[in-house]
Amino acid sequence: MRILLTGATGFVGGAAAADLAARGLLGQTVFLVRAADAEQGAARVRATLERFGTPAALAQSVTAAQVVCGDLTGVGEFASSPLLEGLTHVLHCAALATFSSNPRIWASNVDGTLALARAVLARSKLQRWLQVGTAMCCGPGMASPVNESWEAGAAAEAHLVPYTRSKVAVELALRELPGLPLVVARPSIVVGHSVLGCDPSPSIFWVFRMAFALERFTCAPDERIDIIPADWCASALVSLCLKPALAHDLYHVSAGMGANRFSEIDTAYAAAAGTAPVASRYQQVPVDQLRELVPLFQQRLGRVNRLLILRALMLYGAFAELNYVFANQRLLAEGIPPAPALTGYIGECVRTSEHVPMTEQMAHDFK
Ligand SMILES: NC(=O)c1ccc[n+]([C@@H]2O[C@H](COP(=O)([O-])OP(=O)(O)OC[C@H]3O[C@@H](n4cnc5c(N)ncnc54)[C@H](OP(=O)(O)O)[C@@H]3O)[C@@H](O)[C@H]2O)c1
Structure with a gap:
């Protein structure tokens, strides 16, 4: 071989x-x-x-x-x-x-x-x-x-x-x-x-960090x-x-x-970060209304390039809004074990992100 x-x-x-x-x-x-x-x-x-x-x-x-x-x-x-x-x-x-x-x-x-x-x-x-x-x-x-x-x-x-x-x-x-x-x-x-x-890579994890900091994103709480x-x-x-x-x-x-539901990820993220879940404070925002969140950026995310953040949230929010789960019966039938749930390892993601600014993590995905 x-x-x-x-x-x-x-x-x-x-x-x-x-x-x-x-x-x-x-x-x-x-x-x-x-x-x-x-x-x-x-x-x-x-x-x-x-x-x-x-x-x-x-x-x-x-x-x-x-x-x-x-x-x-x-x-x-x-x-x-x-x-x-x-x-x-x-x-x-x-x-x-x-x-x-x-x-x-x-x-x-x-x-x-x-x-x-x-x-x-x-x-x-x-x-x-x-x-x-x-x-x-x-x-x-x-x-x-x-x-x-x-x-x-x-x-x-x-x-x-x-x-x-x-x-x-x-x-x-x-x-x-x-x-x-x-x-x-x-x-x-x-x-x-x-x-x-x-x-090894912060790719996409910053989206969760932003969604929880803003208490708003495009997916519904019960969405997988x-x-x-x-x-x-x-x-x-x-x-x-x-x-x-x-x-x-x-x-x-x-x-x-x-796959985990967004609300389960919220609970696990909060437990790992030592904060309260966003839960009832969470608001689902359609992608075409994300620009209304711009005034919140400075307040919740610190000093950031607002246009860059808006663009990033709109791109990733549009994918999240598709609300897709991808069938994996063929993979499982080949004897490959199911994927570990994000809620089981999100603690490691939170721990290894603690000292890395969200915007620094985001830059990784915009080549
Ligand atoms: N990450 C995800 O969520 C995800 C989801 C679904 C599918 N995928 C697929 O997984 C694969 C890898 O994605 P990734 O997330 O690992 O991306 P990544 O971290 O950006 O890695 C891309 C790799 O491809 C190499 N590469 C890029 N352009 C190249 C070129 N012109 N010539 C030679 N090598 C080149 C990069 O080399 P350098 O180090 O030199 O840049 C790097 O090794 C892709 O096919 C992607 O479509 C990823």
Whole structure:
């Protein structure tokens, strides 16, 4: 077995690298990394592994000889690397994962991914290409729970952000690539790590901090929010990548009907923060009325860039307003255990966020 992992310096890919390390597969893994040279790339992977709790001695075993230096927007520059030969599995986590309108989204997520798949196919006889998508690629207007199906997303004309459009477009294009043993895994919303809290990445946790500080957001108290921790997500992705036979070629990696309700998250967050739950003071605010909260920002969030906060709340609030839970029967039927509930590990997220300003956490999601 010889695995190519992309995106290993990121949130989901970093957790996947740590999962491969825990399975004793680090030595059989090759990494595609953006770096000046392979030594710097290996150093980035080692640092990420340690950030995700891999013991230092194991993390430090990654060498430059395992690193393909490169950017998805320039696959031609490394397509002939000998490290792309003899691969059996690809776990493709790398993507420009942002809700902003970064002009490089399509070049990275669609064109770059297709070019990488072609380059690998030309040099390796693959058993599986595990394409990490996003469950939100289904677009607005779906009935919840959203089913694990190719139809979810294929017909979506409207998208809240260019990122989700790019993620469904590349899946459909990969599906047309002759000889690619494609399996798509679509995670729901990844927040924190079930043991390390927000230390590896604060991505999206700041939304809860803001919602509770403002006592207002777009979701209803009894609404389920489909959140999964990075380590469980990564373990499910690695299992889907390596399992010799799978019943399907598309899966949600999600909490499904096991997802916590917003009110349960409120109670658990308050217990961890040593405050009272927002509970009866909470007001659900439609996304088009969020701008009325601007006067509250200074009062509740401190000195902040109000326009930036409003934009962030509107983007994330629009997704929350979709009120989606993502069905995960296929995943569970493959023998993958259910996701740990956010309420079970939110204490770690609160603890590891205590000394980090909300706006600093937010900046992580606006690349
Ligand atoms: N986080 C979530 O809630 C979530 C939910 C559903 C699905 N996903 C999916 O999970 C995957 C990873 O997301 P994430 O949250 O882990 O994002 P992330 O933390 O931003 O990590 C992205 C990774 O991709 C790499 N990358 C980005 N653009 C690249 C390019 N042009 N060439 C080569 N590498 C590039 C980054 O490398 P650098 O370190 O060099 O920037 C980093 O390693 C994505 O496919 C995303 O769609 C995430």
